[in-house]
Amino acid sequence: MIGFVGVGVMGEPICRHVASKSGKEVRAYDLASAPLARLAAHGVKAAASVQEIAEHSEVVYLSLPGELEVKEVCVGRGSLLMHMRPASYILDLSTVPMALARELESRFAARGIHYIDAPVARTRAAAEAGTLSVMVGCAEALFARVKPWLEYFATEVTRCGPAGAGQALKLINNMVLFQSVAALAEALALIRRLDLDPAKALAVLSKGSADSFALRNHAMKAMLPNEFPERAFSVEYALKDLGYALGLARTAGVELTGLKSAKTLLEKAAAAGHGGEYFPVIAKVV
The missing domain is CATH 1.10.1040.10 (N-(1-d-carboxylethyl)-l-norvaline Dehydrogenase; domain 2)
Known part of the structure; x- marks a missing residue:
């Protein structure tokens, strides 16, 4: 299963592309109900919590407003760090400080979870069209694995260097x-x-x-x-x-x-x- 946390201005169209192209069950979590209702028409199921996403997903996408929200979802109460299984993946599409991306990568790696910073560039219209650019920070060996998951909604996916380089x-x-x-x-x-x-x-x-x-x-x-x-x-x-x-x-x-x-x-x-x-x-x- 694929999880998606944060379906706002950019997250909603990105999640729609993931649901239509991945061939997997997709569950999404957001504090707002309206985008979840719209996504339901595309087969996306609403999750009750971040914990539900964490416990059932092999891959989780994050599209959150900023540093505070990413910290809460990743390492707060009921967080991804507490509940995701080893060998699972987090693709963080949010824009956050480079230092936070590096810290999260290290903390998740200690539990065998792959955290990858993958912020997106271009406009809301590009998100709708599936033509975003993604700047990825991860080990080279991981990049080949995650690139196809980012190409669901992007025409340019570039490895920029190790953890934090994408941010x-x-x-x-x-x-x-x-x-x-x-x-x-x-x-x-x-x-x-x-x-x-x-x-x-x-x-x-x-x-x-x-x-x-x-x-x-x-x-x-x-x-x-x-x-x-x-x-x-x-x-x-x-x-x-x-x-x-x-x-x-x-x-x-x-x-x-x-x-x-x-x-x-x-x-x-x-x-x-x-x-x-x-x-x-x-x-x-x-």
Whole structure:
């Protein structure tokens, strides 16, 4: 059996892909009942607890908001560490600090359980389409085993190095993204102040060296139409990941001045009441 803990914005479509492609019974646990009800139409059974997932699953996927939730599910009361069997697998799709991923890998390994950090990148639309990118941190021998389980919902599955490496590169990925989106928010503010056509301006930028994933997605699809839905990667989530990245940089002794500038914009957006909205909403506060 396959277990899935956390079926929120990204977890729900990922779980749906796992259920439709794995050929296995899938049980999911979440504090919210609505996504579990939707997943039931795809054959996913609702579990009563994390313990139920742990006791019956050979493979467990986690898609949780952050560090606190991952700790609680993995090592709290009724946790995976207490109830999973040796030789089982945990694929953690959440974004958490690299140090936590390494700590969990060590603690689970002591009980013969394989914990693999496998955070996902790209958008909610990519999760729906099954075209995510997964950054994996694990021993090379384990990677061949787990890669097919990640390909249920991803077109790019890359081993980044040993335990924690997947989380490190996911945080660096987000670090670059946040700064790119901040630069695009400033560019749009200047474009509008100069009375240039924003749509035409972005199209022109996409044909030059300013082109990027952020321009084609966050700028063209969110900032340009001024659409910042709440069931997306919010300002609050962005600030969480940004904090993890700054912590990683402190550990490495690197000063990230550009990321701190992006942090200022995100904090300004949160203070203006946009904390729950899709994070390119920072364009409203430039």
